[in-house]
Every structure is written in structure tokens, then in C-alpha cells.
Amino acid sequence: MKISRIVSLVIVLIAASYFLVPLYATFQFSLQMLRGQWSFQAYRSVFADPNFLSTLSYSAVTSLVAILISTLIVVPTTYWVRLKMPRVKPVVEFITLLPLIIPPIVIVFGYLRLYGSDSLLPLTVSSAGTNLMLVIGYATLSLPYVFRSVDNGMQTLDIRTLTEAAESLGANRSTIIFRVILPNLRAAIVSGAFLTFSISFGEFVFASLLNRPAFGPYLVQIGQDRAYEPAALAVLSFALTWACMVLMQIFANAKPGASRRRRGAAFNPLARRKTA
Amino acid sequence: MTVADDLLNPPSQGGSARSAPAGLPGAKAPRRANWAWLGLLPFALFAAFFLILPIVYLVTGAFQTPEGTFTFDNLIALTGPAILGSYWLSIKLSLVSALLGAAAGLLLSWALVLGGLPRWVRGAFITFSGVASNFAGIPLAFAFIATIGRLGIVTVLVRELFGFNIYGAGFNLFSFWGLALTYLYFQLPLMVLIITPALDGLKTEWREAAESLGASHAQYWRMVALPVLSPSILGCFLLLFANAFGTLATVYALTGSQFDVVPIMLFAQIRGNVLYNPNLGYALALGMILIAGLSNVLYLVLRSRAERWRA
Amino acid sequence: MSFLTIAKASKSYGATTVVRDFDLAVGKGEFISFLGPSGCGKTTVLRMIAGFETPSAGHISIDSRDVTLTAPNRRRIGMVFQAYALFPNMTVAENVAFGLKVAGADRATIEARVKDMLALIHLEHLAERYPYQMSGGQQQRVALARALAPKPQVLLLDEPLSALDAKIRVSLREEIRAIQKQLGITTVFVTHDQEEALSISDRIVVMNGGRADQIGTPFEIYNRPATRFVASFVGTLNLIDVTVADPAAGTVKIGEQIVTLKEVLAASSGETVTLALRPESGSILDGARGDTALTGEVVSSNFLGSVVRTRMRVGESLISFDMFNSPGFAPPALGERVTLRFSAADLLVLRD
Numbered sequence: 001m002k003i004s005r006i007v008s009l010v011i012v013l014i015a016a017s018y019f020l021v022p023l024y025a026t027f028q029f030s031l032q033m034l035r036g037q038w039s040f041q042a043y044r045s046v047f048a049d050p051n052f053l054s055t056l057s058y059s060a061v062t063s064l065v066a067i068l069i070s071t072l073i074v075v076p077t078t079y080w081v082r083l084k085m086p087r088v089k090p091v092v093e094f095i096t097l098l099p100l101i102i103p104p105i106v107i108v109f110g111y112l113r114l115y116g117s118d119s120l121l122p123l124t125v126s127s128a129g130t131n132l133m134l135v136i137g138y139a140t141l142s143l144p145y146v147f148r149s150v151d152n153g154m155q156t157l158d159i160r161t162l163t164e165a166a167e168s169l170g171a172n173r174s175t176i177i178f179r180v181i182l183p184n185l186r187a188a189i190v191s192g193a194f195l196t197f198s199i200s201f202g203e204f205v206f207a208s209l210l211n212r213p214a215f216g217p218y219l220v221q222i223g224q225d226r227a228y229e230p231a232a233l234a235v236l237s238f239a240l241t242w243a244c245m246v247l248m249q250i251f252a253n254a255k256p257g258a259s260r261r262r263r264g265a266a267f268n269p270l271a272r273r274k275t276a
Numbered sequence: 277m278t279v280a281d282d283l284l285n286p287p288s289q290g291g292s293a294r295s296a297p298a299g300l301p302g303a304k305a306p307r308r309a310n311w312a313w314l315g316l317l318p319f320a321l322f323a324a325f326f327l328i329l330p331i332v333y334l335v336t337g338a339f340q341t342p343e344g345t346f347t348f349d350n351l352i353a354l355t356g357p358a359i360l361g362s363y364w365l366s367i368k369l370s371l372v373s374a375l376l377g378a379a380a381g382l383l384l385s386w387a388l389v390l391g392g393l394p395r396w397v398r399g400a401f402i403t404f405s406g407v408a409s410n411f412a413g414i415p416l417a418f419a420f421i422a423t424i425g426r427l428g429i430v431t432v433l434v435r436e437l438f439g440f441n442i443y444g445a446g447f448n449l450f451s452f453w454g455l456a457l458t459y460l461y462f463q464l465p466l467m468v469l470i471i472t473p474a475l476d477g478l479k480t481e482w483r484e485a486a487e488s489l490g491a492s493h494a495q496y497w498r499m500v501a502l503p504v505l506s507p508s509i510l511g512c513f514l515l516l517f518a519n520a521f522g523t524l525a526t527v528y529a530l531t532g533s534q535f536d537v538v539p540i541m542l543f544a545q546i547r548g549n550v551l552y553n554p555n556l557g558y559a560l561a562l563g564m565i566l567i568a569g570l571s572n573v574l575y576l577v578l579r580s581r582a583e584r585w586r587a
Numbered sequence: 588m589s590f591l592t593i594a595k596a597s598k599s600y601g602a603t604t605v606v607r608d609f610d611l612a613v614g615k616g617e618f619i620s621f622l623g624p625s626g627c628g629k630t631t632v633l634r635m636i637a638g639f640e641t642p643s644a645g646h647i648s649i650d651s652r653d654v655t656l657t658a659p660n661r662r663r664i665g666m667v668f669q670a671y672a673l674f675p676n677m678t679v680a681e682n683v684a685f686g687l688k689v690a691g692a693d694r695a696t697i698e699a700r701v702k703d704m705l706a707l708i709h710l711e712h713l714a715e716r717y718p719y720q721m722s723g724g725q726q727q728r729v730a731l732a733r734a735l736a737p738k739p740q741v742l743l744l745d746e747p748l749s750a751l752d753a754k755i756r757v758s759l760r761e762e763i764r765a766i767q768k769q770l771g772i773t774t775v776f777v778t779h780d781q782e783e784a785l786s787i788s789d790r791i792v793v794m795n796g797g798r799a800d801q802i803g804t805p806f807e808i809y810n811r812p813a814t815r816f817v818a819s820f821v822g823t824l825n826l827i828d829v830t831v832a833d834p835a836a837g838t839v840k841i842g843e844q845i846v847t848l849k850e851v852l853a854a855s856s857g858e859t860v861t862l863a864l865r866p867e868s869g870s871i872l873d874g875a876r877g878d879t880a881l882t883g884e885v886v887s888s889n890f891l892g893s894v895v896r897t898r899m900r901v902g903e904s905l906i907s908f909d910m911f912n913s914p915g916f917a918p919p920a921l922g923e924r925v926t927l928r929f930s931a932a933d934l935l936v937l938r939d
Contacts, residue, residue, distance in 0.1 A: 025424075080315035109557065137326075484666065
């Protein structure tokens with residue numbers, strides 16, 4: 001008994017230091033821009049760079065549009081599959097999980113060739129088309145997470161019974177979807193949204209190969225040119241990821257049904273659902 | 277289906293969905309079925325155009341010359357020493373980082389679930405893991421440069437305190453082991469997130485039954501706990517492998533195009549930094565798809581052997 | 588000479604004491620049941636015998652060897668759990684072989700023993716099945732075989748029948764008892780089901796609030812409950828509050844009716860005492876025998892299959908009585924006045 005407790009304490013301490021030392025070191029490093037004193041000079045320099053704000057807002061907008069697209073596709077599909085076609089669920093599930101298996105660079109390479117200048121649908125020629133490609137790409141990358149989150153939400157909701165109950169009370173389809181299903185699914189959708197945001201926000205491969213003025217390529221650029229600003233940017237990015245996750249947790253727990261899930265489950269769209 | 281599919285989808289859930297009544301039988305049934313398919317159309321179109329077709333395009337392109345005639349040349353070109361070396365490097369790095377992540381993650385999960393530590397420790401680590409597993413890419417590279425880069429805080433601290441230069445001793449963040457250490461930062465939490473529920477699934481009675489039958493702790497772990505966990509561990513391992521295999525941004529931010537794992541090589545190909553032959557690019561992509569596919573097939577085979585006992 | 592001895596065992600978690608001053612001597616080959624509601628400490632005592640819990644005070648010895656601090660895997664006990672707890676990754680045969688395997692037995696010994704054990708539980712034909720392919724009853728029999736295979740000194744059964752269907756529960760408990768007698772193994776059985784305890788045990792320990800309220804044979808426990816708790820927990824019991832009329836003569840008043848008890852009362856005249864009467868003790872049929880009669884008004888009558896349970900009001904008290912069903916028997920109607928005859932010897936005066 002005692003030995004296993006000491007061993008696990010040691011393991012936990014090692015893991016904690018592995019996780020925390022880089023965070024602290026990065027923060028300390030970001031304060032050392034001015035020789036011989038601590039300062040927020042690196043942060044001031046970051047915020048003073050017009051490219052920082054422009055790429056940041058570009059990425060924020062593209063991430064939000066991606067969230068919109070993936071939600072619009074995943075929510076009705078999941079609802080429909082659960083309600084009407086439970087037999088195709090494994091197929092849908094398999095497709096939504098493909099982006100976890102196929103490397104992003106392969107997917108974007110496919111886009112570049114399939115929708116390149118000499119294709120039938122030359123999306124990548126115009127700026128608007130390329131922007132569309134980027135948000136579609138992010139929506140694709142987010143499929144596994146959004147699907148998982150929404151599907152879990154519907155699982156706990158038992159949407160079939162809810163739908164039948166609403167129907168028996170005389171509600172029509174749109175009433176059911178907008179007044180019954182969506183309000184109850186809000187937590188699950190928001191969870192998926194924050195995950196999508198944290199993934200696509202600093203994404204590099206798609207943005208770089210599609211040549212978009214996004215935050216990821218900007219980060220790489222700064223990394224090559226500067227010494228202290230990257231550390232400041234890393235701290236800011238970590239804070240942003242953390243904020244996304246905390247907000248997700250708050251939203252996930254704000255609803256009845258979602259609160260029954262084990263603590264941390266909302267952070268963890270990949271976890272096995274409890275089979276109890 | 278896939279590693280991910282299984283991890284995310286315990287058998288009981290799929291069953292419940294399938295066992296749901298599939299609509300009322302009767303005269304209206306055929307018309308309803310037609311409508312039902314229509315409801316899937318948006319998703320099907322999206323998946324086809326932005327997921328399936330791009331992949332199919334690359335796969336078929338791998339077997340074509342730039343003029344469009346059938347050829348194996350691209351695949352043969354994959355066996356050139358540079359490309360083969362790149363694949364080998366990628367596989368090695370992914371294997372090592374997945375092994376490290378899986379082993380460390382399992383240990384950490386064990387400590388959190390069964391180590392008898394206060395409950396909040398577990399909560400804190402799970403929460404942190406949720407963040408850290410998403411903290412990949414370029415900011416992660418920056419953080420490690422600031423920590424154990426040549427001028428990193430820890431590097432400098434170790435040199436000043438102990439007079440020990442880790443770079444002099446052969447460590448280099450921009451090398452294989454440096455990358456493996458960096459990857460661990462998102463691999464370890466990912467493993468913790470996925471394997472913790474599996475450890476929760478180990479019943480206390482199994483351990484007690486084993487003990488009452490005279491088994492030692494080690495015997496219990498070797499004969500019961502690890503075999504029961506093995507499908508989950510295997511699945512996690514392959515997910516970590518795929519995760520590492522596709523990682524580009526972290527490597528790129530750390531080493532630029534110097535460290536040519538396959539994604540970097542493909543990236544360079546697409547960017548046109550290297551002599552550009554799109555069909556060779558397709559072949560590179562095909563190789564990546566094949567490795568993803570093979571690791572899934574391998575997973576299915578191993579799992580079916582490890583899991584004869586599961587319903 | 589007792590084989591398993593528990594002496595002054597207590598167990599506390601922080602400020603809560605779940606078992607206090609528990610004494611028990613179990614003879615070799617005896618079948619003992621711990622009976623009590625959930626939270627009475629019965630499982631904790633069992634787990635202290637198994638070694639999964641260490642007593643806060645007191646001693647446990649098996650075969651004259653003090654095992655209070657011995658690790659569970661060195662105690663040579665066999666344990667069967669409520670939720671079967673078969674190893675899911677092993678076949679039936681592998682599960683049964685487990686204890687022998689970790690003990691380092693050779694292959695031939697293991698095979699022979701596994702065969703014997705599977706024959707004992709009549710599941711030879713399922714040797715290669717995995718637990719998930721079997722019913723709960725089959726799994727629990729395998730769990731029993733697994734526990735018995737390494738020839739343990741004591742067999743511990745922790746509510747082994749609770750998760751099963753009613754019918755299997757009865758057949759399996761008979762099977763457990765038969766196997767226990769055949770092997771002559773000292774057995775401790777934990778249950779909250781009084782019928783189970785009464786039907787299977789040599790002796791029963793009725794537990795309440797971490798203590799043993801009464802230890803005795805099923806017959807003693809049922810017919811001579813020592814405390815009010817035992818009386819109410821074991822079997823169905825009418826509790827009748829009566830007023831003492833004459834303590835020396837043993838007469839009491841129920842409403843306006845006088846009943847003479849077979850014993851002298853310790854209470855004084857006018858005081859209230861509680862009597863207990865089993866529902867099966869009396870009858871309202873014509874020609875029923877009994878030295879005592881109570882008349883009352885029928886307030887309910889429930890047909891339960893083999894018996895009819897009727898309730899009547901006597902003064903302030905409600906008294907239930909059971910009668911066997913027979914096609915010629917018409918249950919009394921509501922509001923009917925009936926007379927219940929029984930022997931005064933069946934009336935127990937309860938102390939608390």
C-alpha cells in the first residue's frame with residue numbers, strides 16, 4: 001500500500017514538473033527581452049506589430065466560420081442518423097474519424113490538386129475561394145471532435161424519446177428541432193466549438209500551403225526572425241488554449257445531463273463514454 | 277473500423293443504436309427510406325468533396341505519370357534512399373514518441389487512478405491534459421526552445437548551477453531525441469485522457485479475487501490487468517503513432533526543413549522547394565495513407581487476438 | 588475447537604466505527620451466515636477475514652494461526668464476489684486454474700484439478716467459454732469453482748446470489764450448500780436475505796450497527812429472537828404493544844381483551860411492553876387449536892399464492908396472519924369479525 005503511494009507520488013511529481021517547467025521557463029524567457037531586467041517588452045513588441053492583430057483576427061474569423069460550417073453539417077446529420085438511420089451510424093462515424101488518421105498535409109495536398117488552377121472547380125485561384133478552402137479544411141479537421149461531442153450530447157439526451165414526446169404533443173419538425181433539440185444540445189455544440197477553435201486557431205499546415213495570412217504562418221515567421229517574442233506568443237497561445245478549454249468546461253457543465261458526466265469528460269472528446 | 281473508431285466507441289453504444297427500432301413497417305416504408313437518405317445528403321456531399329475525393333485523387337495520381345498514363349514509377353521512386361530514409365525516420369520518431377507517450381501516460385494514469393492520491397490531483401491532471409493535448413504545433417516548439425534550446429532557461433540554469441552543458445553532453449533539441457521529448461508534451465496527455473477511463477474500468481474485485489487466490493501484485497498485473505487493458509493500450513498506441521506521424525508544425529517550427537520526416541518532405545515538395553513532381557508527391561501521400569491504413573489493419577488483427585474474450 | 592476465530596475485532600474509518608467488538612468462533616466445516624441490513628458491518632467482517640481490511644483492534648486466526656496482519660494472498664482463503672469478478676480475459680478453465688497457476692502447480696495437477704472442479708459445478712462442457720458468453724448463474728458457479736480449486740482453508744461468499752434471478756438464486760444456494768457439505772469446507776456467507784440465511788446455514792450471525800445481535804442456529808434465530816431487531820429483521824413479525832395487567836400472573840391487555848402469557852413479566856402493572864407474534868402462528872379456521880384467542884375486524888386480505896395474508900385490527904394494533912391457500916378456503920371479507928387462535932407460547936416478550 002504505502003510503497004505504491006510513494007511511487008505514484010514520484011510519478012505525479014515528475015509528470016507535473018515535465019508539464020510545468022516548460023511553461024514557467026517560457027514565461028520567464030519572455031520577460032528577459034531587455035537585458036538585466038524583467039519586463040513585458042516582448043509582449044509590448046508583439047502587440048505593437050500590426051501583423052499580429054491582423055493575422056490573429058483573420059484566424060479568429062476563419063475559425064468561427066469553420067465552427068459554423070461543421071456545426072451546420074454535423075448536428076442535422078447526427079440527429080438524422082440517430083433518429084432515422086441508426087444502421088448507417090458506423091459509416092458516418094468512420095468518415096468523421098478519418099481526419100484523425102489521415103495526416104492534415106495529405107488532405108490539404110488533395111485540396112490543392114483537386115481544386116487547383118487546372119481543375120474543374122478552381123477554388124484556389126481566387127482569394128475568396130482560397131479562404132473558403134481554408135475554412136472547409138478546418139471544418140474537416142474538426143469533424144471528429146464536433147461529431148463526438150454532439151453525438152455524446154444526443155446520447156445523454158435520448159433524442160429519439162424527446163422527439164417522439166414532442167411529436168405526441170403535436171409539435172412539428174421545426175419546433176422540435178429549434179425549441180427542443182437545439183436548446184438541449186447547446187452545451188455539446190459549444191464544447192465542440194471551443195475544441196475546433198483551439199485546433200484551427202494556430203493551425204499551420206493548411207494556412208501555409210493555401211498561403212493565407214493566418215496566425216500559424218505568422219508565428220513561424222516570428223520564430224525565424226525574433227528571439228523573445230516567440231516565447232511571449234507561446235505564453236499567449238497557451239493562455240488562449242487554456243481559456244478555450246475552461247470555457248468549454250463551464251459550458252459543458254452548465255446544463256443538466258452534461259453535469260452528470262465525469263469531471264474532465266468535457267475536455268476529453270476522445271475518452272470512451274462511460275459504459276455503465 | 278479504425279483505431280480511433282474503437283477507442284471512441286465502446287461496443288455497448290453501437291449496439292444500443294443498432295437495436296433501436298428502425299421505423300414502423302408498413303406500406304409507407306419505402307417512401308420513408310427515400311426521404312431518409314436525402315437527410316444524409318449534405319454530410320455525404322461534404323465528406324465526398326472535401327475528404328474522400330481529395331484522398332482518392334491523390335491515390336490514383338500516385339499511379340499516373342504527369343501525362344495521365346498508368347505507371348508504377350512513382351511508387352518505385354519512393355524506394356529511393358532519400359525518401360526511404362525519410363519514411364524510416366518518420367516511423368522511428370513516431371514509434372519512439374508513441375512508445376514513450378504510451379508508457380509514461382500509462383504510468384501516470386495508474387498513479388492517478390490507483391495510486392491512492394487525493395482526488396483533486398487526478399482532476400487537475402485530467403484538466404491539464406485536456407489543454408496540453410491541444411497545445412501542439414508552433415507555440416509548443418517555442419516553449420521548448422525557450423526551455424531547453426541553446427539559450428533556454430533550463431539549459432542555462434543547469435550550466436550555471438551544475439557547470440554542466442547539456443548541449444556539450446550531446447543533447448540537442450533540434451535532433452531526434454529533442455523532437456521525441458517535445459512530442460511527448462502532447463502525446464503523454466493524450467494517452468492519459470484515453471487510458472484513464474480504461475483503468476477506471478479495472479474492477480477492484482478482479483484484484484481482490486486474484487489476491488485471495490494467492491496471486492502477488494505482479495502476477496495480477498501480468499495475468500489479469502495488462503491483458504484486460506491491452507486492447508485499449510494497443511489502440512492508444514496506434515493513435516499516438518498516427519498523431520506523431522502526421523505532425524508537421526512542431527517539427528517545422530523547431531528545425532525548419534532540416535529534419536526531413538515525411539510530412540516535411542511532402543511540405544517541401546508542395547511548396548516547390550524541391551524539384552517538383554506532383555505525381556511523386558502523390559506517391560508520398562499514398563505512402564502516408566498506406567501507413568495510416570496499415571497501422572489500422574495491424575491494430576484490428578492484434579486486437580482480435582487480444583480480445584477474443586470480449587463480446 | 589474452533590477453526591476460524593475472530594476475537595474482539597473492531598474496524599473504524601476515522602470517527603466512524605463500522606464493526607465493534609466482534610467475537611466469533613467457527614468450527615471446522617461449519618457454514619456460518621452473516622445476516623443484516625446494508626451498512627451493518629457484515630461485509631467488513633468478511634473482508635477482514637479475507638485480509639482486504641485490517642482490523643483497527645482485535646485478532647483473527649485461522650487454524651490456530653494468527654492471520655490478523657497476513658496479506659490476503661497468503662491466507663489460503665477462497666472468495667466469491669457478488670458481481671462474479673471472473674477474469675474476463677480468461678476462459679472458464681483458465682479462471683479455475685488461476686489459483687493453482689500462481690501457486691506454481693505443475694500442468695498435470697492443474698488440469699486434473701480443473702477437471703474435478705468443473706465436474707463439481709456441472710460445467711465441464713463450458714470449459715473453453717469466456718465469461719461474457721455465460722449467464723450470471725453459470726458465471727457464479729465458475730467463480731465458486733475458481734475459489735475452491737486451490738483448496739482454501741476458508742470459503743468466503745460475499746452476497747454471491749444477490750445479482751441473480753429469483754429461481755437461479757434458490758437452485759444455486761442449494762448447490763452451494765451441497766458442495767460445501769461434500770467438501771466439508773469452513774464457510775462464511777454474507778447476505779441481507781433472511782430466507783437465504785435461514786435455509787443454508789448451520790449458524791447465523793445477525794448483525795446490526797457493527798455488532799453481532801445474536802448468534803445461533805436458524806431455528807433459534809427464527810423462533811427465539813434475542814432482540815427486537817433480530818425479531819423484526821428475520822421473518823415477518825407482528826409487533827403488538829400491550830398494557831401489563833398483572834405482571835406476576837403474566838396477563839396483559841390488548842384493547843379490551845386479556846391475554847395470559849407463559850412467563851412472569853419484569854414490568855409493573857400499567858406499563859407498555861411489546862409482544863411479537865409470527866403471522867404463521869395462528870389460524871381463524873373453525874376447530875383451530877390454541878389456548879389463546881383474539882378477536883378483531885378484518886382490514887385487508889392479500890392473496891399471495893400459496894398463502895393468504897390477512898390483517899385484522901385488535902384495539903390499536905394491526906395483526907397479520909398467514910393461512911395456506913386451498914381451493915375450498917374462502918378468504919375473510921373486509922369488515923368481517925374473526926377470531927384468531929394461537930398458543931400463548933408463541934407470543935414473545937421483546938427486550939430492546
